[in-house]
Amino acid sequence: MVEKILLTALALFAFSIAIALYRIIKGPSMPDRTVALDMIGVNLISSIAVISIVLKTKAFLEAILILGILAFISTIAISKYVERGVIVEHKSDN
Amino acid sequence: METLIIILIGILTAVATYLILSRNIIRVILGTAVFSHAVHLLILTMGGLKKGSVPLLKEADAPYTDALPQALILTAIVISFAVTAFILVLAYRAYQDLGSDDLHALRGTNDE
Amino acid sequence: MNNIIVLPLILPIMVGVLLVFLRPYIRLQRIISLLTMIGVACISVYILNRIQTEGIMRLDFGGWKPPFGILFVADSFSALLVLTASVVTAICLIYAFSSIGERHERMFFYPFILFLVAGVNGSFLTGDLFNLFVCFEVMLLASYVLVTLGGEKAQLRESIKYVVINILSSWFFLVALAYLYGTVGTLNMAHISERVAEAGQGPLLTTVSILFLIVFSLKAGLLLFFWLPGSYSAPPTVIAALFGALLTKVGIYALFRTFTLIFYHEPSITHNLIGIMAGITLIVGCMGAVAYKDVRQIASYNVVIAVGFMLIGLAVGTQTSLEGSIYYIIHDMIAKAMLFLLVGTMIVLTGVTKFDQMSGLIRNYPLFSWMFFVVTCSLAGIPPLSGFVGKVLVGQGAIENGSYVLVALAFISSVVVLYSLLRIFLNSIFGETIISPEDELPLKKGLLIPIVLLGIGTISLGLEAEVLSSYVSDAANTLFNPSIYIDAVLSGNK
Amino acid sequence: MRINDVILRTVTKIVVFIILTFGVYLFLSGHNTPGGGFIGGLVLASAFVLLYLSSDIESVQKSLPLDFKMVAAFGVLLATSTGFGSLLLGVPFLSQTFAYFDLPIFGKTELTTVTIFEAGVALAVVGVVVTIILSISEDE
C-alpha cells in the first residue's frame, strides 16, 4: 500500500519533470527555462527523498541537501548570466 | 531496465556523436559532455544494475551492488570535468585570438 | 619491497608540484627538474638491472594483492622505455633552458614537462588497465597544456583538434573498459589475461579487443593519426620534440602490452588487422612525408611512418620481430627527439619553415648540419646507426612469418624516409648560403649540446647494440611468453 | 545601472555557512557514509563559488587572501606525500593504516592516514575549482 502510493508519487514527480523539460525546450525566454530548471531540481529533491524510502536507505539524504544547494547556486548563476552576462564580477559597483 | 538504459546510452551516444561532428565549437564541447554522460551510464550498466543494496556496510544487508564501477565512474567524472573545463577555456581563448568559433574556419592553412 | 618502481612516476609529480611553489626562481627550477630527470634515469637503470637478476618486479600499492589493488609491474620492456623516456626528456630539458624563454618558464613549463613524463612513465609501468587510463589522462592533460603553452594562433587552432580527438579516444577507452569489465569482471591486466585465456577469446572478447585497438591506435597514431601532424608542428620546438619522442610511444606500448599479454589468442583477426593498419599507415605516412615542404610537417609524417614500422613487429608477432620493434622504439625515441630539435632549430635560425626557402646552413652551422645528416641516416636505418638493428630484426621476423607485403612496405618506407629527409638536407643544409654574415644568428651552445648528445646516443646505440641486446631479448621474451608476466603478477606474494 | 543584491548577499551569508559546515561533514564522514575528499572538496568549492557569485572577486579576496593555486598544489603535495611516507617506512607505496589510539585527553580515537590523503584531495579539488573560476573571471 505505502509502496504503491510512493511509486505513484514518484511517477507524478517524474511527470512534472517531463513537463518542465517541455518548458525548457520550448522557452521562449531564458528566465522561462531557468524557472523550469529550478523546478526540475526541486522535483528531483522530492524524488530522491521518496526513492530513499523505497530503497530503505539513508544513503541519499546527503544528496537532497546538496541538490538543494546546487539548485540554488545554479539558479543564481543563470539569472545573473541572464541579467548581466557576467556571473562573477571583478568589483561590485556599490 | 538494462535494455532500457542501454537504448538510452545508444541515443545519448548518437546525439553526442552528432554534436561533436558540428562546426560550432560549443556544440563540440557539449558533445564531449554528453559522451561522458553516456559512458558513465555504460560503465554502471556493465557492472549490473539493481543487483544488490547500496554499497555502504552496516547500512543494509549483503549482497551489495558492484562498487568497483562506481569508483571508476567517480574517477572518470572528475577527469571529464577537468577536461571539459580545459577545452572550454581553450575554445574561448581560440575565439579571442583567431576570431572564430567555426571549426571549418579554423582548419588551418596547409598553404604550399 | 619494490617501492623503487613507483619513483619514475611519483618523483616527477612531487617535484613538479614543488616547482609550483618555486615559481619565481627559474634557475632553481631548471636545476631541480634536470636533476630529477637524471635521477629517474639512474633509477630506471637500476630497475632494469634488477629485473635481469630477480625477474619482473611488481609493487602492490597499499599492499593490496593483485587482482584487487592497483599495481606497478616493471619488466624489461617497460623499464627500457622508462629509461629512454627519462633520458630523452633530460636532454630536451637542456635544450629548453636556452630556447623556451622566461615567460614560459615562469608559467610552470617545467612542472608540465615533469607531469607529462610522469604520465608517460606511469603508462609504461602500470599493471592495471584502468590505471593505464588514468596515467594516460595525466599525460594527455599535460600535453594539452603544453600544446597550447604560449598561446600562438597555430597552437590554439591545432590544439582544439588535438584535444577533441584525444577526448574521443579517452571516451573510447572508457567504453572499452566498460565492456571488458562487463565481460571478465576484473581490471588487473594479468588477471584479465588469465580470464580471457580461461574463457577463450571468443568473438565478443575479440570485438572488445578491436575496440582497444582503436583506442590505442588513436594514441599511437596508427592509421588514425589525423591529430598528429598539426599538433606536432604547432608548439615550441622542445615540446614538439618531446611529443615526437614520447606521446605515440605510449600508445604503441599499450598496443604491444594488450595484444601480447591479453588478446593474443586470435592473431588471425587482431594481428592481421594491426598488420593491415600498419601497412596503410606506412603508405599514407610516406605520402605525407613527401607531400609537404614544411620541415615540421615532414618530421611529423616521419613519426607516422615510424609508427607503422614498429607496429609491423607486433603484427608479425614472432619473438624476433618483437625484439626488433623494441630496438626500434628505443631508437625512434632518441632519433625523433633529435629530428624535431633539429628541424625546430632550423626554423628558428632561418625564420622560415619550408626547406626550399632555406639554403646553405652547413657553411654557418657545420656541426649542426652534420647532426642533421646523422639523424637522416639514422632514421633511414643506414647502419651502423641505431635504426639498423631494429629494422633488420623486424624484417627478419616478418620474413620468417611469411609477411612479405609488410616486409616490402617496411623497407620501401625507409627509402622514402631517406628521400624525405634528404630533400631537406640537400636544399637547406647544402647549397649556397643565403644568410649574410651580419644576419647570421649565433647558434647557442645550449641548443647544440642536446642535439649532439642525442646524436651521440643514436650513433652509440647502433655501435654498441650488444649492450642492449640482453635486455631487449629479455623484454621480447616476456612479451612473447605472457605466462612469465602473469606468473610474476598473480603468483607469489612478495 | 546599479543592481541591488542585498537580498542575495544576506541569504548567502547564512547559506555559505551551512554549505561549508556540510562540506566539512561530508569530507570527514566519507569513510563510512557517502562523501569523502572529492565530494567534500567539491561542496566546499561550491561554497566559494557561491561567495563569488553573490559578491565580487575583489571583496572576497580581501577577506580571504588565498592563492588558490598554492592551495591546490599543497593539496596534491599532501596527497602524494602520504604515499611517500610509506616509502620511508618501507611498506608498499600508499599503504594506509588505521589504528585506534588511546590518547590522554580524547580517549579512544581512530586515526587513519587515509584522512590525510583525503584532506589533500579535498584541498586540491577546492584549489583547482576556485582557480579555474577565478582565472576565467579575471580575464578581461
Add this chain to the structure above:
Amino acid sequence: MNTSQIIELGAALLILLGSIMSVISAFGIIRLPDVYTRSHAATKSSTLAVLLSLSGAFVYFWVHEGFISVRLLLGIVFVFLTAPVAGHLITRAAYRSKVKLTDNSSDDALKEVLFPEDK
C-alpha cells in the same frame, strides 16, 4: 494496522499530496501566459510540494527506523530559505532582460523606474 503503520501511511499520503502539488505547478508552468506568472507556479507551489514530500520522508524515517535525520531537516530549512530568493532573482533577471509581459497585464509600474528611456 498499528500506529506506526498509520503514521507511515500518513507520511506516504503527505508525499503523494506533494507530488500532486508538483504536477499542478507543472501544469501551471505550461499553461500560464508569461514568465512572471509561471514563476509563481514554479516557486510557490513547487516549494510547497518539496516541503510536503521532505516532511513526509522525515516522518517516515522517524517512525520507521527511529531516525531523526538532521540532513533532511537541514534540507527543509535550506529549501525554505533559498527558494524565494531564487524566484526573486529569476523574475528580476527576466524583467531586466526585458522579457515581455503577457498582453493581458494591465499595468507595469516598474517600467518607468527602471527603463525610463523606453518610454
Add this chain to the structure above:
Amino acid sequence: MFSVNFAIIFPFIIAALVPFLYRRIKFVHIGWFVMLVPITLFILLARLIPSVASGKTFFHTYNWIPSLDINFTTYLDGLSMIFGLLITGVGSLVILYSIFYLSTKESLQHFYSYLLLFMGAMLGVVFSDNLMVLYVFWELTSVSSFLLIAFWNHRKASRQGAQKAMLITVSGGVAMLVGFIMLHTMTGTFSVREIVLSIRDFTDHTLFLPTMILVLLGAFTKSAQFPFHIWLPDAMEAPTPVSAYLHSATMVKAGIYLVARFTPVFGGDQVWFWSVSVIGMMTMFWGSFNAVRQPDLKALLAYSTISQLGLIMSLLGLGSIALNIGYSADSIIYTQATFAALFHLINHSTFKGALFMVVGIVDHELGTRDIRRLGGLFTLMPFTFTIAVIGGLSMAGLPPFNGFLSKEMFFAATVQISNADVFSLQTFGVIFPIVAWIASIFTFVYCLIFIIKTFLGPAQPEKLDKPIHEAPVGMLISPLILCAFVVGIFFFPDLLGKYILQPSMASVYPTFGDPKELTPSIYAWHGFNAELMMTIGVIVIGALLYNQLKKWKPVYGLFSQKYTFNMLYNSMLSSTEKGSTIVTKGYMTGFLRDYLVYIFVFFIVTVGGFLFYSGAFSIDISTDASIRVYEAILVGVMAVAAVAMLFAKSRITATLLNGVLGYSIAIFFVIFRAPDLALTQLVVESVTTALFLLCFYFLPEWKRETSSSKTKLTNAIVSIGVGVVVMLVAFSVLNYEKFETISRYFENAYELAGGANIVNAILGDFRGFDTMLEVVVLFIAGLGIFTMIKLRAKKEDADIEN
C-alpha cells in the same frame, strides 16, 4: 700479425683525425699525409699475396652484436684480395693525383675525410664475411659517395646527382638487405662462407629465388646496370679524382664483387645465369651505344664505364653456368668467362683510371671537357696525349695493351657459351656473341672519338678560356703509373694470372678442385680463331662508323627525350610527390569534423562489422531488472532532452539541457544505488554548467549550422551508426556471464581498510593510486587553464611557428 679488421678500421680512424690534422698543418697539402694510408695498406696486403696465392685464407673475427649473430668477421681470400689491392692501389694513385688537382682553397679536410671514409667502407665490403657487416659497409660506401658527389654542394647539379646516386644505390642496398635477411632465414647464418657450404640444401626453398633477385638488385644498382645506370652519369658532378676512384675503379665494382661472391651461392641457377648475363649484355650495349653521342668527355667515360661494367657482369653470368653443369673436364671451359671477368676487372681499373685522370687534366688545365671546344691538344700536351692513347686503345681492345687480352677472352667466352647445351642455349646462345660484337664496335667508336676529337684535328684555342699547356708533373705521375700497368699486364699476363686471379678463381668455384686447372695461360696470339676475327671486324666496322659518324648520328634523335630512363626517374619522383600532395591534402583537410568522421567510420566498420561477422551479437532481456513507471519516464526525459540539444536554438538552452541530462543521470545513480556518484555528479554538473556560463561571456552566440544537407546526412548516419554499435556491443556484453567480478573482495572493506563506505574505501585505499593521479589530473587542468589565460602570444612576435 696483421689483421684485416685493422685494415678496415684504419682509414676510418684517420678520416676522423683529418679535420683536426687539417687545422694544425697549414704549410703543406694534407693529401700527402692521407696518401700514406692507402700506401701502407697496399704494402701490407701485397705482402700477403704469396700466401693467398698458395691457397691460404685469413679469417678474423671481432664481436659486435654476437647475440644477433652480427659480428665483425673478415675473410681474406683471392677474390677479396683483388679488390683490396685495387682499392688501396688505385686509392694511392688517386690521392696522389688529387693533391695536384685540388687547390688548398677547397675544403680539403672534408674531401679527404670522405675519401678515407669511402676507402674504409669499401675495404669493409670486400673483406667482410658477415652479411650484415657487409651491408653496413655497403651503405657506408653509398653515403660517402653521396658526400663526395655533393662535394661542391653549392652547385645544384651536384646536389641532384648526389641525391639520385644515394636514392638508387640505397634502395638497391635495402633490397639486398632483405635478401640477406632471407638468406639468414633459410640458412640460419650470416656468414658467407657458411652459406656457400650449406646452400645446396636450400635451392628448392621458396625464398631462394626472391633472395637471389633481391641480392642482384643490390648488385645491379651499385654497379649501374641497366636500367639503374642513370645515376652514374650524374655522379660525374663529383671532382674528377672521385670519379676516377669511386665511379670507375672501385665503388661501382662492389656490385661485381657481390655477384662474384655470390656466384657459388646462386650460380648454377637458370634465373641467375640469364639475369646476370642478359642484364650485363644490355648494359654493355646501352652504355657503349650512348657513350658515342656524349659531347662531354666525362659523360662519355661515364657511359663507357657503364658499358664495361656490363661486360664484366655478363661474363660473370656466363661463367656461372659452370656451376650448373658441375665439376668436370668439360665444364672447365665455361669457367674461363669468370676468369676473363676478373681479368678485365683489373684491366678496366687501370685504363679507365688513367683516362679519367686525363679528362681531369684537360678539365683542370683548359677549363672545359666539351669535345666540341677541344681538339689538337697533342702537340702541346704530349704526355697527356700519350696516356690518352694508351688508355683509349686499351679500352678499345687493341694490342699491345691489356684490354686486348681480356676483350679477346670475352669474345671467346661468348662464342663458347653459344655452344652450351643447357638452359636452351642452343637456341638463344647465339645472341651473346652478336650483342658483344655490336657493343664492342660502339666501344671502338667512342674510343676513337675520345682520342681523336680531343687531341687530334685542329686546335680551337679561341673557344678556351685558358691557353693550352701541359699539366704539372705531379698530375701526370698517377696516370703514367697506370699506363705502365696497362702495358705491363699485356706483356706479363701470367704473373697476374698466377698470383692474383688463380686464388680468386678458387673463391668463385670452391667446389672445382684445383684452381690451377681453372687458370689458363694468357697469350696475346692464339691463332686465327673466331675471337680474332671478331676483333678485326670490330676495328674495320668501327673505323668505318667513326668515319661516317655525321651521317648516322641522327639515329639518336629517334629516341624521344621523353622516354629516357632519366625522365622516367624524374617523372616518377615528381608524380609521386604530386600524387602524394593531392592525396594527403585531400584527406588532411584540417577540419576536425572530417577527422572525426574517419575515426567513427573506422569504429563502425571494424567493431560493428566484426560483431556481426563473427556472430558475437546476442541479446537477452530476460535477466533484466524490473522497470518502474517513473524510471521509464525519466529515461524518456533524458532521451528527449538529449535529442532536443540537437535542435536547440541558443547555446544556453543546449547547456541547460545538458544540465538536465546531468541531473537526470544523478537520479539514475540514486536509483542504481550509487550515493557517492550521485553526489559527485550533481556537484560536478553544476560547476560545469557554471563554467559554461562563465565562458559564454567570451564566446559568441552560436549560429545555425551552415553545413550542406549532404554533410548533415552523413553526420546523422555516422551518429546513428556509432550509437547502434555501442548499443549492440553493450547488449552482447550484458549476456556474457562467465566470470564473477572481483568486487566481492571489497565487501570486507571494513575489516581490510577500516571504512564502511565501500566506494570510498576503494577510492581512498584499494585504488588510492587512481585517486592520487586523478587529483594530479585535476591539478594540471587547473594550472593549465591558469597559464592558458595568463600566458598569451606577444603581439609583435612574428608568427614563424606556424
